[in-house]
Amino acid sequence: MTRRVAWGLLLPALAFVSLFFLAPVLALLAGAFKVEGGAGLANFVAFFAEPLHEQVYWRTLRIALLATLVSALVCYPAAMAMVRVPPPWRGLLTGLVILPLMVSPIARTYSWIVLLGRNGFANSLLVGTGVIDEPVTLLFTEGAVFVGLLQLMMPLMLVSLVSALENLPADVLAAAQTLGADRWQTFFRVTLPLTQEGLIIGGTLVFTGCVTAYITPALLGGPKVLMLETLLYQKVNVAADPTAASVIAVLLLVTTVAVNQGLRRVGSVRRRRGRGAEAAAPGTPAVVEGRA
Amino acid sequence: MTELLLQGLCITYGRRAAKGAAAVNDLDLQVPAGQLVSLLGPSGCGKTTTMRAVAGLLAPQAGRIVLGGEDITRTPAHRRDIGLVFQSYALFPHLSAFDNVAFGLRLRKVADAELRRRVDEALASVNLAELGARLPAQLSGGQQQRVALARAMVIRPRLLLLDEPLSNLDAALRLEMRAEVRRLQRSLGTTMLYVTHDQEEALALSDRIVVMRAGRIEQHAAPAELYERPATPFVAAFMGHENLFEWRDGHLHGPKGAVPLPLDGLAAARDGRFTHLAWRPTQVPVLAAAGDVDGAAAGADAAACALPGRVLARSYLGDAVQYLVDTTIGPVKGCGGPQSAWQEDDAVRVWLDPARAARLDGGRA
Amino acid sequence: MNRIAWPALAMLMLALVFLLGPFVVVFVAGFSGDETLAFPPRSWGWRWMAHVFTVEAFQRSFATSLVVGVGSTLAALALGVPVAYALARHRLPGQEVVRTVLTLPLVVPGIIVGLALLNHMVLVHDLPVRASLLVGHTALLLPYAVRVVSASLANLRPDIDDAAVTLGATRAQAFFKVVLPNIRGGIAAAAVLAFITSFNQVPVSLFLTGPGVSTLPIEMMAYMETSYDPSIAALSTILVVFTIAVVAATERLLGISRYV
Numbered sequence: 001m002t003r004r005v006a007w008g009l010l011l012p013a014l015a016f017v018s019l020f021f022l023a024p025v026l027a028l029l030a031g032a033f034k035v036e037g038g039a040g041l042a043n044f045v046a047f048f049a050e051p052l053h054e055q056v057y058w059r060t061l062r063i064a065l066l067a068t069l070v071s072a073l074v075c076y077p078a079a080m081a082m083v084r085v086p087p088p089w090r091g092l093l094t095g096l097v098i099l100p101l102m103v104s105p106i107a108r109t110y111s112w113i114v115l116l117g118r119n120g121f122a123n124s125l126l127v128g129t130g131v132i133d134e135p136v137t138l139l140f141t142e143g144a145v146f147v148g149l150l151q152l153m154m155p156l157m158l159v160s161l162v163s164a165l166e167n168l169p170a171d172v173l174a175a176a177q178t179l180g181a182d183r184w185q186t187f188f189r190v191t192l193p194l195t196q197e198g199l200i201i202g203g204t205l206v207f208t209g210c211v212t213a214y215i216t217p218a219l220l221g222g223p224k225v226l227m228l229e230t231l232l233y234q235k236v237n238v239a240a241d242p243t244a245a246s247v248i249a250v251l252l253l254v255t256t257v258a259v260n261q262g263l264r265r266v267g268s269v270r271r272r273r274g275r276g277a278e279a280a281a282p283g284t285p286a287v288v289e290g291r292a
Numbered sequence: 293m294t295e296l297l298l299q300g301l302c303i304t305y306g307r308r309a310a311k312g313a314a315a316v317n318d319l320d321l322q323v324p325a326g327q328l329v330s331l332l333g334p335s336g337c338g339k340t341t342t343m344r345a346v347a348g349l350l351a352p353q354a355g356r357i358v359l360g361g362e363d364i365t366r367t368p369a370h371r372r373d374i375g376l377v378f379q380s381y382a383l384f385p386h387l388s389a390f391d392n393v394a395f396g397l398r399l400r401k402v403a404d405a406e407l408r409r410r411v412d413e414a415l416a417s418v419n420l421a422e423l424g425a426r427l428p429a430q431l432s433g434g435q436q437q438r439v440a441l442a443r444a445m446v447i448r449p450r451l452l453l454l455d456e457p458l459s460n461l462d463a464a465l466r467l468e469m470r471a472e473v474r475r476l477q478r479s480l481g482t483t484m485l486y487v488t489h490d491q492e493e494a495l496a497l498s499d500r501i502v503v504m505r506a507g508r509i510e511q512h513a514a515p516a517e518l519y520e521r522p523a524t525p526f527v528a529a530f531m532g533h534e535n536l537f538e539w540r541d542g543h544l545h546g547p548k549g550a551v552p553l554p555l556d557g558l559a560a561a562r563d564g565r566f567t568h569l570a571w572r573p574t575q576v577p578v579l580a581a582a583g584d585v586d587g588a589a590a591g592a593d594a595a596a597c598a599l600p601g602r603v604l605a606r607s608y609l610g611d612a613v614q615y616l617v618d619t620t621i622g623p624v625k626g627c628g629g630p631q632s633a634w635q636e637d638d639a640v641r642v643w644l645d646p647a648r649a650a651r652l653d654g655g656r657a
Numbered sequence: 658m659n660r661i662a663w664p665a666l667a668m669l670m671l672a673l674v675f676l677l678g679p680f681v682v683v684f685v686a687g688f689s690g691d692e693t694l695a696f697p698p699r700s701w702g703w704r705w706m707a708h709v710f711t712v713e714a715f716q717r718s719f720a721t722s723l724v725v726g727v728g729s730t731l732a733a734l735a736l737g738v739p740v741a742y743a744l745a746r747h748r749l750p751g752q753e754v755v756r757t758v759l760t761l762p763l764v765v766p767g768i769i770v771g772l773a774l775l776n777h778m779v780l781v782h783d784l785p786v787r788a789s790l791l792v793g794h795t796a797l798l799l800p801y802a803v804r805v806v807s808a809s810l811a812n813l814r815p816d817i818d819d820a821a822v823t824l825g826a827t828r829a830q831a832f833f834k835v836v837l838p839n840i841r842g843g844i845a846a847a848a849v850l851a852f853i854t855s856f857n858q859v860p861v862s863l864f865l866t867g868p869g870v871s872t873l874p875i876e877m878m879a880y881m882e883t884s885y886d887p888s889i890a891a892l893s894t895i896l897v898v899f900t901i902a903v904v905a906a907t908e909r910l911l912g913i914s915r916y917v
Binding site: 169170171172174175176178179180181182185189190193 | 347348349368369370371372373374375376378380382383384385386395396399400443444447
Binding site: 007075106 | 673686695739777
């Protein structure tokens, strides 16, 4: 294939993306830097001056971090169990894990409304067994948003870890055992270092997924528990404050990119020092990107 | 120096279990202290399964594993103090060669100074003294294999298991490493159990060879005995006796027909009952279609053993020329000297001298 | 060793319950016969399932979602398959940049994309709603098309193109007669993935939809703000069943999991 033909095949897609994606997005982001008489960071300062905004920002990071930690703790053992499951159960299991990613996030989030609402399952159970007298407000709390996001993002971590575990070189765990390592020692000295790339990928997906989530905070958090994206929506549709919206957009992007790059650096530095995971570098499955 | 004893070992797993066939069936094996014993056989014969069970990576359904007088059948793998060199080497990719070798010592909390000394020593003993800082990905196949060997040996295990450790190396390297393994075994006196499917390797390395087939032992003998007097047709074929014929009623029977074959006093001298005769191609001289049979024992019997036939194929092997000859009893593979010049379709004779044959009892299933 | 440690297995079971439990909940709620949403339901029936088919807003938005889904999928494939082919068969300088640019729609949060397109494309050019939805979704689906088809092409040796050419085919014929039939599975997988993504898409659609023209997820969210009956549960149930059927069918026919 000649170079010219190759570029010819690429051009339509590139032009499309540039025109209908790149340009508008850059324009939006640029709006955050527009100040009286030029460009500057004044808008960001003004944004964080408002206590509500600061609160929303830290809340978003907090929930995302917690969700990442919990999913790592749960999914590691789960993934280790999953890789030992023999076919054909294994295929079924993989399907069940990936399925939630295919289903509408609205349907998934809605189930929490059913469970946590005033007439929902949790309350019916608590009142019915006499633990409490009156239904408790479970929805529109940080807890609800956390649980909803955790459920949404966990498959990403699980799939990443399973992929990393599958890429372990043959017999490495058996070798550790014959050299005298028990279960815990094998995990911390061999499994963990060799799968850390998967952990990093999973962690990045979960964290950025939580930071950039809209549907779940909107349905489960409402106007009382705002996250960055629901705040952005509010700024556009309610407050008619496009500058603030642009500021939030920049914040979202910067946070996600920073986390992405930061974790990638951690991974490669460890590799260079000879302690990183050489072998376990799974490609991210296409289906796990861009979910929220 | 410890002795390994396997008694009545039975292992079934996976789909085999469902079909009721065992991977290893009622196996009895002894590896005397300080010796190298090879488990030889085709893939699927159960040799790797046996090895993994000895290492503790598989649990046997029945039987005992006794090491140095201690029953370790129930001991978990990480407490058995048995080294295992994997076919895939299984080096830890995230650790340098040094750290790989040091892994077992660190788990045993060996003091820093001594650890360093022992690891350096181990690396030196496999000629990798300068490469300790390298990661496995930066080492060649042969170097990785040596790290795997050093790693398993540095912990001074009571028993060392080697699972086809040389099969991933090219021919020249394999020969070199074979000598290394032998040298190390001799100098350290470690009891070793070596798994391979390569009969040449087994012959070169072992004090004794155990030929396995379908989960059972076919023959268990010193290399020379195995080579010259294979006990069953399976072992004979495996060890290269390509001309295998049934012998009964004074006749040699092949796929195409039978021919009378006088066995003279030699037959009676051996303790009698055998059902097959087997020759290696090198034991079957190819001769001209007519004339004296050189080197034959005096007597007309010699002539009776020289079967006429027609050359089907010819392979030049450097040291000799191998001929596939179609005879009255079937195809026979024989050898001529490097100067012999018979071509396809030439008439020749093959001399099946009973004195040179291996006598086998095919009565065993 | 084939024994699985029980704590690990327990965690796996826990994770599965957590991930799949909500589906069960939605299912059950969907068959509720109550006036308002309550769990567990006090009565059962098909009434809400039947009801959702009569809601005009759902009907219209479903049609829109369908049209946009199919349209943007086709557009994304039309743009993306050539890209995947070019990247697979030619070492271009700067191909990493190209890949990065084309993957950006996955990285940039949807709501930013939606807002950006609204302010700087739709309003600027006064585009009609359906067109903007098509354009927006196509941009979002493009990375999937490229990714999945690339994976499919990676499994195809480059020699076969050359073999076709030595037998007399032009490059174009080689593509259509030799390459395309072999990546059919990958393209189909990409199509299914893309369609599902478009159908479920919320953040971008949120900004691009307007009065009268909406996609189904947006309409569902709007409904939830005003009504508290189990309609959404019923509709969700229908959608989940539909998704499972589609994914299972494509997996059966094409082995989608190979490309994903």
